[in-house]
Amino acid sequence: MAKSVQKKRLSPAEKARIAELFHRFESLSDDPRTELDYDSxxxxxxxxxxxxxxxxxxxxxxxxxxxxxxxxxxxxxxxxxxxxxxxxxxxxxxxxxxxxxxxxxxxxxxxxxxxxxxxxxxxxxxxxxxxxxxxxxxxxLRVEPAIAVDTHVFRVAHRLKLSAGKTPDQVEADLMAIVPEAQLTRAHHWLILHGRYVCTARRPKCEECPVGDLCPSRRLFLAP
Missing domain, CATH: 1.10.340.30 (Hypothetical protein; domain 2)
Incomplete structure (x- = not known):
């Protein structure tokens, strides 16, 4: 059985920013899945x-x-x-x-x-x-909400200021504490796909980012 997640206390502004961020991810793909092929x-x-x-x-x-x-x-x-x-x-x-x-x-x-x-x-x-x-x-498999932190999730979480954790476990704990409950099972895929195709390591596509206006790091990557 999955453990209950202790949610983090956020300012109203930050709570609204995070809610809007994941709402936009949801509007782009309401049921994201792994890109690995499997049938069992x-x-x-x-x-x-x-x-x-x-x-x-x-x-x-x-x-x-x-x-x-x-x-x-x-x-x-x-x-x-x-x-x-x-x-x-x-x-x-x-x-x-x-x-x-x-x-x-x-x-x-x-x-x-x-x-x-x-x-x-x-x-x-x-x-x-x-x-x-x-x-x-x-x-x-929708058994237990979890956010597996790979290099993409780690990078995106930091750029979006969702976590300042120095290890994958710390970032996972931060994300589990702030992602809206109804979206926990899908957040992992949204973040990994965003990092894989939009918020890439070397040249993030900030001009076409669907959450660019919500990203505190955007100004660091846009050309002056």
């Missing part, structure tokens, strides 16, 4: 685990072939580590990821009767599944 909780776990330090595009190319032959823990075990490697060799850290995917499949079969455990504690006990991966899975 198990394939989602595998895809997210493979995506660490890799692009969603590269993972989708690999899993398009992989999931045709191994889309369940049992089939993944039958494929084995050496059988899995050729499918994911184009992805960074593929040997470590192959070892973790097979080890996780074994635990799912032996301890969870072949079903992915949809609670944070058991998910994080799986090899290759850390806090961020568990958050992505639980949030994507």
């Amino acid at each position: 909780p198990y394939t989602l776990v595998v895809a997210v685990a493979l995506s660490a330090q890799a692009t969603d595009v590269s993972v989708n190319k690999a899993t398009a072939r992989l999931f045709k032959v191994a889309d369940t823990p049992q089939k993944m075990l039958e494929l084995g580590e050496e059988g899995l490697i050729p499918y994911i060799a184009s992805i960074g850290l593929y040997r470590t990821k192959a070892r973790n995917v097979i080890a996780a499949a074994r635990i799912i079969m032996e301890k969870h009767h072949g079903e992915v455990p949809l609670n944070r504690e058991d998910l994080m006990a799986l090899p290759g599944v850390g806090r961020k991966t568990a958050s992505v899975v639980l949030n994507e």
Whole structure:
């Protein structure tokens, strides 16, 4: 069961700014989802685990072939580590990821009767599944509101002055405390997609940003 989120006390002006910010994200996409391809909780776990330090595009190319032959823990075990490697060799850290995917499949079969455990504690006990991966899975499946902080979310949160946290965990805690309750399950995707396509690292597209007038950092990037 998800823990209740302790909301942060905000000034009326800041509360209104944040509400408007997420309202605009919602108006652009009311049901955002991961760009990773999956068709079950198990394939989602595998895809997210493979995506660490890799692009969603590269993972989708690999899993398009992989999931045709191994889309369940049992089939993944039958494929084995050496059988899995050729499918994911184009992805960074593929040997470590192959070892973790097979080890996780074994635990799912032996301890969870072949079903992915949809609670944070058991998910994080799986090899290759850390806090961020568990958050992505639980949030994507609408089991538990969570905001997984990757480089995009970290950057956007700071530029929009939603957090001054120095670590992903601190930024996550700040975001969970200020995002409007009704939008918590979707905030992760809005922020990551905004960072991926608009508020990019080197050259943010401030001129076309849908929340530019609400961004305290905009003046730093616009040409004088």
